[in-house]
Amino acid sequence: MTDIDVSGQPSKGSGPNVSRRALLKAGLATGGAAVSAGALIGAAKAEGDPLITEIQDWNRYLGDGVQANPYGTPSPFESHVVRRDVEWLTASTESSVSFTPLHELDGIITPNGLCFERHHGGIAEINPADHRLMINGLVDTPLVFTMEDLKRFPRENRVYFLECAANSGMEWRGAQLNGCQYTHGMVHCVVYTGVPLKYLLEEAGVKTNAKWVMPEGADASAMTRSIPLEKALDDCLVAFKMNGEALRPEQGYPLRLVVPGWEGNMWIKWLRRLEVGDQPWQQREETAKYTDLLTSGKARRFTWVMDVKSVVTNPSPQAPVTHGKGPLVISGVAWSGNGKITRVDVTTDGGRNWKTARIDGPSLPKAMHRFYLDIDWDGSDLLIQSRAMDEDGFFQPTKDELRIARGENSIYHNNGIQTWHVKTDGTVENVEVA
Numbered sequence: 001m002t003d004i005d006v007s008g009q010p011s012k013g014s015g016p017n018v019s020r021r022a023l024l025k026a027g028l029a030t031g032g033a034a035v036s037a038g039a040l041i042g043a044a045k046a047e048g049d050p051l052i053t054e055i056q057d058w059n060r061y062l063g064d065g066v067q068a069n070p071y072g073t074p075s076p077f078e079s080h081v082v083r084r085d086v087e088w089l090t091a092s093t094e095s096s097v098s099f100t101p102l103h104e105l106d107g108i109i110t111p112n113g114l115c116f117e118r119h120h121g122g123i124a125e126i127n128p129a130d131h132r133l134m135i136n137g138l139v140d141t142p143l144v145f146t147m148e149d150l151k152r153f154p155r156e157n158r159v160y161f162l163e164c165a166a167n168s169g170m171e172w173r174g175a176q177l178n179g180c181q182y183t184h185g186m187v188h189c190v191v192y193t194g195v196p197l198k199y200l201l202e203e204a205g206v207k208t209n210a211k212w213v214m215p216e217g218a219d220a221s222a223m224t225r226s227i228p229l230e231k232a233l234d235d236c237l238v239a240f241k242m243n244g245e246a247l248r249p250e251q252g253y254p255l256r257l258v259v260p261g262w263e264g265n266m267w268i269k270w271l272r273r274l275e276v277g278d279q280p281w282q283q284r285e286e287t288a289k290y291t292d293l294l295t296s297g298k299a300r301r302f303t304w305v306m307d308v309k310s311v312v313t314n315p316s317p318q319a320p321v322t323h324g325k326g327p328l329v330i331s332g333v334a335w336s337g338n339g340k341i342t343r344v345d346v347t348t349d350g351g352r353n354w355k356t357a358r359i360d361g362p363s364l365p366k367a368m369h370r371f372y373l374d375i376d377w378d379g380s381d382l383l384i385q386s387r388a389m390d391e392d393g394f395f396q397p398t399k400d401e402l403r404i405a406r407g408e409n410s411i412y413h414n415n416g417i418q419t420w421h422v423k424t425d426g427t428v429e430n431v432e433v434a
C-alpha cells in the first residue's frame with residue numbers, strides 16, 4: 001500500500017452537524033425518506049445556529065459585478081478539485097500523466113480543466129493560424145487543410161470517453177494507490193465537435209489498396225499509431241471543440257483525433273498528418289508500448305478496444321463517509337468501448353450479494369455512464385465493488401480472472417473489479433478480496 005498525498009481533500013463544512021442518533025432519541029424521526037427508516041435528512045435545529053439566526057455577510061453586502069472574472073472559474077471553496085500526479089511514477093513531467101479527480105465529479109461529463117493529461121513530449125503550443133493537417137500516402141490527391149478549411153466540412157457532436165490503456169495498470173499485482181483518482185483517473189468524457197474523418201479521406205480519395213491510416217502529432221513526441229481504415233471510415237472524428245469550447249492545449253489544441261471506444265494512445269493530439277497505407281507502420285507505440293506481454297512470452301498486439309469497466313467514486317479513499325450511519329449515496333461511473341452500459345451491479349459485502357444500481361443521465365454508446373445505489377448504512381465495515389455489463393453482454397472480470405487469463409506482466413487493459421473497504425469510522429482503503 002503506497003500512501004498518496006490527499007491533502008487537497010475538502011474540509012468538512014461548517015454547517016450544523018446532525019447526529020441522526022440524537023434525533024432518533026429526541027423522537028424527531030419519522031422515517032419519511034425513501035431510503036431510510038431513521039431520522040429525516042436535514043432535520044437540524046435552527047435554534048442556536050447563527051447560520052440560520054444571523055444575517056451573514058454574503059447576505060448583507062453586494063457581491064462582485066459582472067465581468068469580475070471574464071473567463072469564469074470554480075468557487076475558491078472548490079480549489080481542492082484539481083488534477084493530481086504521482087511524482088515517483090515518471091522521471092519527468094513532460095512525459096508523464098496527471099489524473100482526473102473522479103471522486104469530486106458527478107454526472108457523465110468531465111469539465112475541460114479536469115480532464116487527465118498524458119503527454120510524451122510536453123504540451124505543444126500552436127497558433128491555429130499556423131496549424132496544418134496533411135493527408136498523404138495512398139490517396140488520389142494529397143491535401144493540406146488549414147483550420148479554416150476544416151470548419152467548412154459538415155461537423156458532428158458526439159459524447160465519448162477516452163481511457164488510457166494504462167489506466168489501473170499500477171493495480172495489476174495488487175492494491176496500490178489510495179484513491180480512485182489514481183487507480184482509475186486516466187479517463188475523461190466530453191462532448192466533441194469535429195468533422196468525421198471519413199469526409200476528409202473521401203475528399204483526398206482513398207486508393208483501392210488502402211487498408212490503414214497513420215495519424216501523426218505535431219508535438220515533440222510526434223506520436224504516431226496505425227489505425228485500420230475500417231475504423232477511420234466508421235466513427236472517428238477530427239475534433240476542434242470539447243464541451244463547446246476550443247480544445248484545451250493539454251488535449252491537443254487546435255486539433256485532435258477522436259477514436260471512440262479505443263485506447264487513448266490512438267487519439268493523436270495536435271494532429272498534423274494522416275498517412276494512408278496498405279499495412280500497419282509498426283510504430284513504437286504499437287510494438288514496445290501498448291502491447292500486453294503474456295506469461296508465455298508472447299504479446300497481444302493491437303488490443304484497441306477498451307473493455308467494459310466501472311468504479312465506485314464515492315465513497316472512496318479520497319472521499320470518506322463523514323456523516324455517520326444512515327442514508328448513504330454510493331455513486332460511480334461505468335463505460336465500455338463496445339457501446340452502451342446496460343447494467344451495473346454493486347455489492348457492499350465483497351461480492352456475496354449484488355444489487356442492480358440505478359443508471360441516471362444520458363446513456364450513450366462509448367460514453368461514461370453514471371450510477372447510484374442509495375443505501376441505509378448500518379455503520380459496519382463494507383467491501384464495496386461495482387461490476388458493469390455492456391450491450392455486447394460483456395461483464396467486468398475480477399482481478400484474479402484477469403491475472404489467470406493474462407499473467408502478471410501486463411500493465412495495460414486492466415478492467416478488473418475494484419474493491420474499497422469502508423471502515424466503521426467512514427475512512428476508506430484500497431483493498432483486494434480473494
Ligand SMILES: Nc1nc2c(c(=O)[nH]1)N[C@H]1C(S)=C(S)[C@@H](COP(=O)(O)O)O[C@H]1N2
Nearest residue numbers: 116117118119120164217223264265268269
Ligand atoms: N501527439 C500526441 N498525442 C497523444 C499523446 C501524446 O503524447 N502526443 N498521448 C496519447 C496518450 S498515451 C493518451 S492516453 C491520450 C491522452 O489524452 P488526454 O491528454 O487528452 O487525456 O492522448 C494520446 N495522444
Ligand SMILES: [Mo]
Nearest residue numbers: 164165264265
Ligand atoms: Mo495512454
